[in-house]
Amino acid sequence: MALFSVKMRSSADGTHISGAERIVEKYEVPDVCAAMSKRAMTHGKGQPDAITVTVTAIDREVERIPALPIAEARCADTAEARDIVINALVPLTPHAAEAWNLLTTVRDMRGAILFHAPTGARLEPDHARGVRVTSMDAAIATGERPEAHSGKTRVTDALVLASKVAHHPAVLAEVCISDDPDYTTGYVASKKLGYLRVPNIKPDGSPVGGRLFVVDTDEPADLITFLEHTPVLVGEAE
Ligand code: WAQ
Numbered sequence: 001m002a003l004f005s006v007k008m009r010s011s012a013d014g015t016h017i018s019g020a021e022r023i024v025e026k027y028e029v030p031d032v033c034a035a036m037s038k039r040a041m042t043h044g045k046g047q048p049d050a051i052t053v054t055v056t057a058i059d060r061e062v063e064r065i066p067a068l069p070i071a072e073a074r075c076a077d078t079a080e081a082r083d084i085v086i087n088a089l090v091p092l093t094p095h096a097a098e099a100w101n102l103l104t105t106v107r108d109m110r111g112a113i114l115f116h117a118p119t120g121a122r123l124e125p126d127h128a129r130g131v132r133v134t135s136m137d138a139a140i141a142t143g144e145r146p147e148a149h150s151g152k153t154r155v156t157d158a159l160v161l162a163s164k165v166a167h168h169p170a171v172l173a174e175v176c177i178s179d180d181p182d183y184t185t186g187y188v189a190s191k192k193l194g195y196l197r198v199p200n201i202k203p204d205g206s207p208v209g210g211r212l213f214v215v216d217t218d219e220p221a222d223l224i225t226f227l228e229h230t231p232v233l234v235g236e237a238e
């Protein structure tokens with residue numbers, strides 16, 4: 001069955017406002033285009049003067065993977081969040097504390113840090129931008145669940161991304177902190193740990209935010225291609 005990628009980006013005076021991506025069946029394409037442009041027109045960040053919607057047939061097999069199971073840590077403050085994250089990373093890298101320090105000082109990146117587990121080195125080609133994960137969607141959005149068409153929640157989006165990222169054999173774990181000043185729940189994720197929500201991962205009002213993937217590979221090119229380009233549909237948790 002042929003699937004289509006539908007991508008939207010909006011801007012005002014050349015400055016990015018919002019973006020979205022879906023992987024859907026052919027019959028859904030018109031509705032999804034309409035829903036995306038409608039959301040772009042009413043985005044909280046302001047009125048766009050340009051909206052670009054791109055529809056592309058996916059001419060290859062789409063990988064279907066299960067969602068990571070969701071759990072939530074008990075975590076009262078950022079000190080506890082730091083302990084939870086570092087404890088999760090310690091078995092994977094001798095540089096766990098450095099990973100935390102790095103992630104809690106970056107901001108305004110569009111993509112993720114690739115953190116080399118054995119050495120703590122950064123592997124992403126552009127440190128200011130990071131590696132942006134695209135070409136993924138929730139499988140439930142493709143037909144079976146009409147309510148998923150109108151818009152997805154933040155947690156669903158994050159779970160889809162985390163499940164795709166964790167699926168690659170070179171990825172040992174991911175840590176995520178939202179860049180929204182008033183959204184203070186982050187997560188640490190891996191195939192072993194699942195998607196572990198971490199409340200109070202940053203102080204309320206902080207503009208800090210980013211993603212860090214702990215990886216074990218010396219040649220990140222294949223991993224980057226997978227993250228950016230391999231189409232993946234994420235189904236229900238197993
Ligand atoms: N690929 C790689 N990195 C990304 C991407 C992407 N597609 N999108 C965002 N990032 C990076 C970028 O550095 C952002 O600054 C940072 O992640 C945070 O992005 O269960 O809202 O979109 O309640 O602000 C987690 C939900 C929400 C936790 C995360 O991230 C929960 C969130 P945001």
Ligand code: MG
Pocket residue numbers: 178179180
């Ligand atoms: Mg954000």
